Amino acid sequence: MTRWSFETRQIHAGASPDPATGARATPIYATSSFVFADAGQAADSFALRDLETHAYTRLSNPTTAVVEERLADLENGIGAVAVASGQAASALAVLNLARAGDHVVSAAALYGGTFNLFAYTLADFGITVDFVTDADDPAAWRAALRPNTKALYGESVSNPSGAVLDVELVAGIAHEAGVPLIVDNTVPTPFLTRPLDHGADLVVHSTTKFLSGHGTGIGGVVVDGGKFDFQASPERWPQLNQPDPSYQGLVFGERFGSLAYLLRLRTKLVRDLGPAVSPFTSFLLLQGIETLSLRMTRHVANARAIAEWLWAQPLVERVHYPGLPGDRWHEAALRYLPDGPGAVLAFELTGGLEAGKRFVDSLSLFSHLANIGDVRSLVIHPASTTHAQLDETQQRAGGVTPGLIRLSAGLEGIGDLLADLERGMEKAHG
Numbered sequence: 001m002t003r004w005s006f007e008t009r010q011i012h013a014g015a016s017p018d019p020a021t022g023a024r025a026t027p028i029y030a031t032s033s034f035v036f037a038d039a040g041q042a043a044d045s046f047a048l049r050d051l052e053t054h055a056y057t058r059l060s061n062p063t064t065a066v067v068e069e070r071l072a073d074l075e076n077g078i079g080a081v082a083v084a085s086g087q088a089a090s091a092l093a094v095l096n097l098a099r100a101g102d103h104v105v106s107a108a109a110l111y112g113g114t115f116n117l118f119a120y121t122l123a124d125f126g127i128t129v130d131f132v133t134d135a136d137d138p139a140a141w142r143a144a145l146r147p148n149t150k151a152l153y154g155e156s157v158s159n160p161s162g163a164v165l166d167v168e169l170v171a172g173i174a175h176e177a178g179v180p181l182i183v184d185n186t187v188p189t190p191f192l193t194r195p196l197d198h199g200a201d202l203v204v205h206s207t208t209k210f211l212s213g214h215g216t217g218i219g220g221v222v223v224d225g226g227k228f229d230f231q232a233s234p235e236r237w238p239q240l241n242q243p244d245p246s247y248q249g250l251v252f253g254e255r256f257g258s259l260a261y262l263l264r265l266r267t268k269l270v271r272d273l274g275p276a277v278s279p280f281t282s283f284l285l286l287q288g289i290e291t292l293s294l295r296m297t298r299h300v301a302n303a304r305a306i307a308e309w310l311w312a313q314p315l316v317e318r319v320h321y322p323g324l325p326g327d328r329w330h331e332a333a334l335r336y337l338p339d340g341p342g343a344v345l346a347f348e349l350t351g352g353l354e355a356g357k358r359f360v361d362s363l364s365l366f367s368h369l370a371n372i373g374d375v376r377s378l379v380i381h382p383a384s385t386t387h388a389q390l391d392e393t394q395q396r397a398g399g400v401t402p403g404l405i406r407l408s409a410g411l412e413g414i415g416d417l418l419a420d421l422e423r424g425m426e427k428a429h430g
């Protein structure tokens with residue numbers, strides 16, 4: 001059978017009518033726990049001999065399982081684990097590979113929360129992260145590698161600076177070094193690009209953003225491409241290749257083969273650290289994913305029109321949107337994101353910080369808040385908010401200048417959005 005199109009899979013992958021009631025939409029299984037058929041099934045479930053039975057919603061839930069199957073399908077992965085937030089997804093994706101004493105190399109152009117996690121919180125766990133400022137420079141990635149490096153990390157399209165990661169290049173360097181590449185694909189979503197198709201090994205998302213699309217629920221997911229061979233050098237991945245005392249000496253790699261990474265992430269890290277997603281949030285997320293292709297096409301059209309309008313404004317110094325010809329990442333965007341690089345864009349006004357603040361304060365249709373990927377258009381000043389914990393050098397390495405303003409183009413009428421921006425522009429310059 002030929003595989004369904006993306007548009008069909010975003011609606012049907014992982015879902016079928018409810019076996020108990022016939023409900024066509026995926027029900028919200030609002031239950032903490034599930035009755036075992038008998039003592040044998042209970043024991044098999046706890047010993048990971050039975051992976052089908054749901055036992056406890058911290059570990060798995062039927063509503064969330066549909067999200068997991070659907071996103072694995074849309075990203076062309078072999079499986080996925082949904083978690084409580086994008087932050088939990090990136091943290092667990094790394095913690096499943098690196099332990100105290102280990103090292104990670106990441107592109108510097110990152111979401112502010114991920115930068116804080118990598119620079120400070122992982123350091124408290126004994127994991128060091130080195131940042132590559134020019135992620136297009138292969139020599140910079142290679143120079144940062146160490147014998148104890150366990151992963152390379154980057155954002156397919158960075159938030160907020162709009163840097164497009166050369167996934168094939170960085171995946172090649174990761175594989176030479178014998179480590180997987182993790183890509184945060186939040187900004188473009190799998191409708192616009194699929195990093196696993198370009199050589200990445202693991203994909204993480206904040207499903208809070210465009211995948212949900214409605215700005216109502218916080219969630220995240222880790223998707224595994226299933227191609228990275230953790231058994232090729234077992235000494236490098238003791239977590240997956242040595243007996244696990246918390247499962248009576250089970251060796252994840254031996255028992256589960258290519259699913260070992262995800263099974264360990266779920267049954268060790270989510271089990272023990274606890275960032276499980278609520279089935280209510282999974283339900284909201286499914287409502288969003290069903291219209292992803294339609295929404296992303298409109299998001300991109302509105303973002304492109306706004307970027308072009310901004311570019312023509314005399315009081316705008318720079319526009320960062322890889323969809324614009326002349327942008328540093330335009331060629332990379334055409335190669336990796338032929339249908340458009342998403343709907344997050346940033347720009348700098350003349351007059352810097354003060355003009356930027358006046359601009360944000362004078363918009364009325366754009367909401368001033370810390371999110372992207374809502375049906376509503378959003379605006380924020382990263383230097384004083386999402387990236388405020390970083391010093392100016394770190395901010396600049398992440399592409400955040402003092403006067404930078406980030407927009408997330410929503411789905412409203414483009415004439416209304418441009419009129420709001422025009423009013424803001426007049427007020428910003430008095």
Ligand SMILES: *Cc1c(COP(=O)(O)O)cnc(C)c1O
Nearest residue numbers: 085086087111159186206208219
């Ligand atoms: C928002 C975001 C995150 C964090 O996700 P939460 O759901 O807010 O925890 C990670 N990466 C990117 C690119 C984001 O935009």
